[in-house]
Amino acid sequence: MTTRKAKTWAGLSAAELRDRWNREDVHLYGAVDSTNDLARELADGGAPAGTVVLAREQKGGRGRAGRSWHSPAGGLYLSMVFRPGRVENPELLPLLAGLGIVRELERRFEGLRPGLKWPNDLMAEDRKVGGILSEAVWGDEGIRHLVIGAGVNVAPLKSGAPRGLRSRASSLEAVLERDVPLEEVADAVIAGLEAFVPRAPERLDAALLSLADRYDWLRDRRVGVTPLDGGDSVAGTCVGIAPDGALLFRPDRGALRRLTRVSVEAES
Numbered sequence: 001m002t003t004r005k006a007k008t009w010a011g012l013s014a015a016e017l018r019d020r021w022n023r024e025d026v027h028l029y030g031a032v033d034s035t036n037d038l039a040r041e042l043a044d045g046g047a048p049a050g051t052v053v054l055a056r057e058q059k060g061g062r063g064r065a066g067r068s069w070h071s072p073a074g075g076l077y078l079s080m081v082f083r084p085g086r087v088e089n090p091e092l093l094p095l096l097a098g099l100g101i102v103r104e105l106e107r108r109f110e111g112l113r114p115g116l117k118w119p120n121d122l123m124a125e126d127r128k129v130g131g132i133l134s135e136a137v138w139g140d141e142g143i144r145h146l147v148i149g150a151g152v153n154v155a156p157l158k159s160g161a162p163r164g165l166r167s168r169a170s171s172l173e174a175v176l177e178r179d180v181p182l183e184e185v186a187d188a189v190i191a192g193l194e195a196f197v198p199r200a201p202e203r204l205d206a207a208l209l210s211l212a213d214r215y216d217w218l219r220d221r222r223v224g225v226t227p228l229d230g231g232d233s234v235a236g237t238c239v240g241i242a243p244d245g246a247l248l249f250r251p252d253r254g255a256l257r258r259l260t261r262v263s264v265e266a267e268s
Contacts, residue, residue, distance in 0.1 A: 003038065006030045009054045010182040017052070019189055020183070025051040032057050032077075036135055036149040039079035043145035044135070051081040052190065058151070074155030075171075076130075076185045079147055080193050086142035088202035089212070091260055092245040094120040094134040096200055099149050099208065101132070101192030102215045108188045111176055115217030118238070118247045118264065120153065123217045128169035129153050148197065150189045154180050203243040212241045222267040225249055225259060238264070 006028040007013065017026045032038060032043030032055040039053040046108055057073040088092065095118070101112040102122060102207060115123040131154035136143045153171035172180045196208070213219070218238035225247075226233045236251035246258040 003032050004030055009056065010186075012035055012183060015222045017054075017183075021052065021188075023050040023052065024048055027051070029053070029055040031057045031059055033056065034149075035077050035079040036133055036147050037175075038085040039081055039147045039149070040135065040137070040145075043083075043147060047079055047081050048196075049165045050084040053079045054186070068139075072158065076150070076152040076154055076182055078151075078186055079149040079188055080190065082143075082146040082197055084143055084200060085147055085197060087200050089200070089244060090136060090143070092204070093136075093146065093148070093197060093200055095148070095212070095241070095245045096196040096208075097132050097134065097193055098122065099211050099215060100195035100197070101130075101150060101189055103211065105172075105185075105197070106187040108184065109152075109172065109176060109180065112172070114215065116212075116215045117217045117266075118241060119245070121217075124172070124175045125170060128168055129170055129172060129175065139262075142240065146185070146197075148193055150193070152185055154185055154187065179229065201261050204241070204245065209241070209243060218243055218264060218266065223249075224265050224267070225262045226265075228261045228263060234263065 009028040014026045014028050035053045035055050035058065039051065042051055048192065054075045056113040058077050098116045098120055102116050105114050106112055112124060117123050120132040121128050130150060134146065134147045134151045138144060153169060154173060156171050156174045157169060219240055221238055223238055224235050234251050236249055238247060239250050240248045242248055242258055246260050249257045249259050250255065
């Protein structure tokens with residue numbers, strides 16, 4: 001699709017947002033296929049760390065494992081460029097981004113009790129309100145650049161939303177029962193992304209493990225886990241998150257497992 005820049009986003013110009021977030025580059029668009037794709041193109045062209053891409057809606061939004069992400073107008077669709085260099089444990093990056101974001105959302109929106117569904121779904125009142133997608137381009141000396149995108153449902157889902165989505169998803173305004181300014185959600189997401197990702201550790205230390213335990217939406221839930229590369233679903237219970245970011249899962253039959261590349265579905 002043809003991608004056109006917008007003069008404003010949430011009533012604010014790019015110059016106003018650059019000042020608000022204290023950064024060099026903020027790019028505003030109307031409807032796009034994917035903010036991550038645009039951010040990656042900018043990063044390929046030398047855009048500095050901290051560059052932000054915002055769109056009013058996405059036509060080809062995607063999540064983990066290429067799943068589609070419904071991205072109508074009224075939500076936050078934001079991607080940021082990072083240049084972290086050598087990262088010892090890249091699998092930890094989406095988890096670090098998610099922990100930072102849910103912490104900031106809780107701090108900034110009174111009454112919100114968010115959770116993180118491992119590894120990258122933002123939850124509230126047992127429904128999905130957002131997601132995170134981390135995509136890296138590698139060079140000889142580590143990650144040449146990293147793009148992390150966040151999509152957050154801010155306005156209530158409309159009747160035209162996919163039927164299956166309406167039963168599993170919600171929005172910040174629906175949960176909080178009040179208007180939520182888009183720019184304030186963006187403030188939280190940007191602060192959350194920059195909390196831990198730029199200095200990503202190899203393992204979660206005691207403070208980060210405590211944070212993971214606090215926001216771990218899957219902990220003690222009955223789930224089915226399925227390998228992303230195919231295979232049968234296995235039933236069991238999630239028991240926590242390991243220091244290396246793996247999901248700790250106890251199957252109904254067998255010993256405790258550490259899982260990474262799996263899809264997790266909670267039992268209703």
